[in-house]
Amino acid sequence: MGRRVFVTGANGRVGQPLVRDLVAAGDDVVGLSRTEQGAAQVRALGATCLVGSLADRDVVARGLAGAQVVYHLAGGLRGPGKQTPDLINRLGMEQLLAAVDAVGTGDLDALxxxxxxxxxxxxxxxxxxxxxxxxxxxxxGQSKVDAERLLLDAAGRGVPARIARLAAVYGPGFPFMLVDQIKAGKARLPGEGRNYVPTVHVDDAVQALRRIADAGQDGRVYNVADTDPVTLKAFYTQVHKAVGGKPVWFWSTWIPSYVQEAVARANERVQSHTPRRPMFTPDNIKLFRDSVRMRVERLQSELGMEWRHPNAVEGLKVVLGSA
Ligand SMILES: NC(=O)c1ccc[n+]([C@@H]2O[C@H](COP(=O)([O-])OP(=O)(O)OC[C@H]3O[C@@H](n4cnc5c(N)ncnc54)[C@H](OP(=O)(O)O)[C@@H]3O)[C@@H](O)[C@H]2O)c1
Incomplete structure (x- = not known):
């Protein structure tokens, strides 16, 4: 028999494929979306969906009531206007945990x-x-660290909490691939492209989240990335091969980083007075320039993960067609 599952951020890019997968597995899925439009997308996948934000304690409590598994996906890089990463991720976690404390963890096997x-x-x-x-x-990154700490504290008082540190997710429709910008010949990124930004195909991300819920340990962290990292340049070279247009222009070798960041800071400040989500921010610059690779042995050895797309260049050929 299927389990009762609550998914926050259910209408998001990772949320929707996760909900689809859980519904296909026979689970009774309840999503949370902030808008009716988002909720309609979730319902079209065969789930029910509540409308509200993490700040709506009663709505969140209804989602949590009787849930055996909770996937907390609501969050992100930044929202429009004054929605800073801290408000979206740290405060969001605080709000979710307050609701968990109010409802109790009686039925809950995994968060x-x-x-x-x-x-x-x-x-x-x-x-x-x-x-x-x-x-x-x-x-x-700091707001996710703060949210993780709150969750690990909650694990200490008996909440069955697990953490998935997701790499940048790619797959059909994911903006990280920059398909539209590359097609239009307008893709520009900071850095030189020789760095490693960890990646994971959405199907593997969904599989990993489900394995962590089903077999992960409470209070444990799991890296979720593919197994064979590629440089940013190799990733976008493959996107360009598949979709045409112009290759990504990596521009920051000739603009000092303090200038880039000052301009991005000013842009974010101006944009935060509009209802739009600023894209050119100091965080975005750093996320595309930083270089790190993630070891994923824990996911493989403890949870039996089997990657469908271990290498992003090969994975992109499946998503965009090979060229
Ligand atoms: N995609 C990636 O590459 C990636 C990589 C690493 C980690 N992650 C993390 O994985 C999660 C899901 O990512 P995603 O790509 O699916 O993000 P997404 O497409 O931006 O979706 C985020 C979801 O969170 C919801 N949300 C944000 N703040 C909320 C609040 N206060 N109350 C209720 N809902 C709220 C959004 O609602 P609205 O639709 O109303 O805005 C949306 O449904 C995020 O926490 C993200 O930080 C993603």
Whole structure:
């Protein structure tokens, strides 16, 4: 018999494929979305969906009531206006845990949180495992570290919490691939492209999250990435081969980094007075420039993970067609 599962961020890019997979496995899935439009997308996948934010304690409590598994995906790099990473990720976790405390953990077997490889910051290409202390270079990474700490405290008082540190996710429709910009000949990125940004195909990300929920240990962290990291340049060279347009132009070798960051900071400040989500921010620059590789042996040896797409260049051929 299927389990009762609650998914926050259910209408998001990772949320929707996860919900589809859980519904196909026979689970009784309840999503949380902030908008009716998002909720309609989740319902179209065969789940039910509540409308509200993490701040709506009663709505979240309804989602948690009777849930055996919770996937906490609501969060992200930054929202529009004043929605900083801290508000979205740290405060969001605080709000979720307050609701968990109010409802109790009677039925709950697992609470899986999607943290990020951004907690590791820039390690000059070093291969890091889960025991490596976090050293985020961005406000986003710091907000995920803070959320992880709140969750690990909760694990100490009996919440069956597990952490998935996700690499950058690619797959059909994922903006990280920069398909539209490359097709239009307008893809520009900071850095030189020789760095490693960990990646994972969405199907493997979903499989990993499910394995962590089903067989992970409470209070444990799991890196979620592919097994055969490629440089950013190799990744986008493959996207360009498949979709045409112009290769990504890596521009920051000739603009000092303090100038790039000052301009990005000014842009973010101006944009935060509009309802738009600023894209050119100091965090985005650093996330594309940092270099780190993630060791994923824990996922493989403890949870039996079997990657469908161990290498992103090969994975992109499946997503975009080979060229
Ligand atoms: N995609 C990646 O490459 C990647 C890599 C590492 C980690 N992660 C993490 O994985 C999670 C899912 O990523 P994603 O790519 O699916 O993100 P996404 O497409 O931006 O979706 C995020 C979801 O969170 C919801 N949300 C944000 N703040 C909320 C709040 N206060 N209350 C309720 N819902 C809220 C959003 O709702 P709205 O639709 O209303 O905005 C959206 O449904 C995020 O926590 C992200 O930080 C993602």
């Amino acid at each position: 899986v949180f999607t943290s990020s490889c951004a907690v590791y910051g820039n390690r000059s290409g070093l291969v890091v495992d889960e025991e490596m202390p976090p050293q985020p270079s961005t406000r986003y």
